Amino acid sequence: MxxxxxxxxxxxxxxxxxxxxxxxxxxxxxxxxVIRIVRAHLPRRVPEEDLxxxxxxxxxxxxxxxxxxVPFPNWxxxxxxxxxxxxxxxxxxxxEYRWADLSEEEAQVLDAVTRDDHEPDPAxxxxxxxxxxxxxxxxxxxxxxxxxxxxxxxxxxxxxxxxTGWTQTMIKVRAFRARRxxxxxFKRLQEREHP
Amino acid sequence: xxxxxxSWNRLSDxxxxxxxxxxxLEMPAGLSTRVVAQWLAxxxxxxxxxxxxxxxxxxxxxxxxxxxxxAAAAWPVVxxxxxxEVADVADPVSAEVLP
Numbered sequence: 637m638x639x640x641x642x643x644x645x646x647x648x649x650x651x652x653x654x655x656x657x658x659x660x661x662x663x664x665x666x667x668x669x670v671i672r673i674v675r676a677h678l679p680r681r682v683p684e685e686d687l688x689x690x691x692x693x694x695x696x697x698x699x700x701x702x703x704x705x706v707p708f709p710n711w712x713x714x715x716x717x718x719x720x721x722x723x724x725x726x727x728x729x730x731x732e733y734r735w736a737d738l739s740e741e742e743a744q745v746l747d748a749v750t751r752d753d754h755e756p757d758p759a760x761x762x763x764x765x766x767x768x769x770x771x772x773x774x775x776x777x778x779x780x781x782x783x784x785x786x787x788x789x790x791x792x793x794x795x796x797x798x799x800t801g802w803t804q805t806m807i808k809v810r811a812f813r814a815r816r817x818x819x820x821x822f823k824r825l826q827e828r829e830h831p
Numbered sequence: 832x833x834x835x836x837x838s839w840n841r842l843s844d845x846x847x848x849x850x851x852x853x854x855x856l857e858m859p860a861g862l863s864t865r866v867v868a869q870w871l872a873x874x875x876x877x878x879x880x881x882x883x884x885x886x887x888x889x890x891x892x893x894x895x896x897x898x899x900x901x902a903a904a905a906w907p908v909v910x911x912x913x914x915x916e917v918a919d920v921a922d923p924v925s926a927e928v929l930p
Contacts, residue, residue: 654874656867663863668856685859689866696870749841750834756845764845771842787843819835 638669644708651699663692669709670716676784677720679727680773687723691716706798713799717781724777733770735825742767750826774821779814786811 642665650658667688674687694715702711738746741763748756749764756764768788772780781800785791786807793804802810 654871656871659867659870660863663866664858667858667862671856671858685862688862689869692866693870693873696866697873745842745845749845750838756841758845758848761845761847761849764842765849768842768846787839788847790847815836815839818839819833822835822838 638709639665648699648702648708651696659696666692666695666709666712669713673713673716674720676789677717677724677781679720679723681727682723687719691719694719710798714801717799721777721781724780730775731770731773733774733821733825737770738767738825739763742770746825750822771818771821771825775814775817778810779817782807782810783814783818 642661644662644665647658647662647665651662670688670691671684674684674691678684678687691712695712698715702708735743741760745756745760745763745767748760772784775783782796785796785799791799793807796802796807797804800807
């Protein structure tokens with residue numbers, strides 16, 4: 637993922653001296669990390685490039701606060717996640733999807749995953765991703781972030797705690813509540829299916 | 832585990848297998864240049880404002896010091912010649928009013 641031969645400490649020293657080339661090198665080095673986070677937590681109607689740019693600007697502005705207690709990529713990950721959560725919070729309205737809002741492929745995926753006797757087709761993974769995105773849209777910002785990290789990115793509680801700054805107990809509680817809300821969303825979608 | 836939990840697990844398992852897309856991790860052309868240009872422009876603005884801020888704060892400190900010194904220097908005069916609370920009888924206006 638990230639180039640491990642890249643000397644972050646040396647680059648940061650140059651960035652602090654306003655070295656333009658070092659600033660560019662740092663952005664290029666961290667881009668894969670930031671874009672992954674932004675895409676995983678991307679709020680609706682916010683272009684990913686704008687969000688990436690905002691994350692990097694925050695990173696440069698707060699660079700004087702970085703004390704080196706955590707690895708630099710982890711520090712940047714936290715900025716990226718909190719930026720996404722801030723954008724999700726700004727979107728006051730959350731959609732409530734109905735069966736009719738699903739595409740034909742998404743409806744087939746929903747049908748396949750809810751039937752115990754039916755194994756979902758691996759070729760429909762993209763549609764599944766779209767359906768997951770719609771279900772996550774119905775959750776609040778923190779619930780969405782916890783579920784995305786736990787169930788989609790399969791991060792451990794310790795990793796999530798390091799990135800978000802939340803305690804592991806808080807993450808477990810949030811995950812529990814988020815799963816209950818997700819259950820409700822699932823139920824609503826199926827009720828629409830068989831009115 | 833409830834039926835809905837199982838359905839969610841199957842759905843998320845399937846979603847994880849989705850391909851990342853063609854333009855996966857490729858950085859858009861010029862993004863790093865734009866970000867760095869914006870950052871350096873912001874830095875220059877901060878650096879331009881900063882000397883004036885320093886000057887203004889120092890001027891404020893000097894003004895406060897002068898005020899304190901002036902008050903201290905004038906204190907003995909204020910104590911020696913207090914402002915009279917009762918009207919002066921010698922004052923022609925007061926003499927006319929008072930018996």
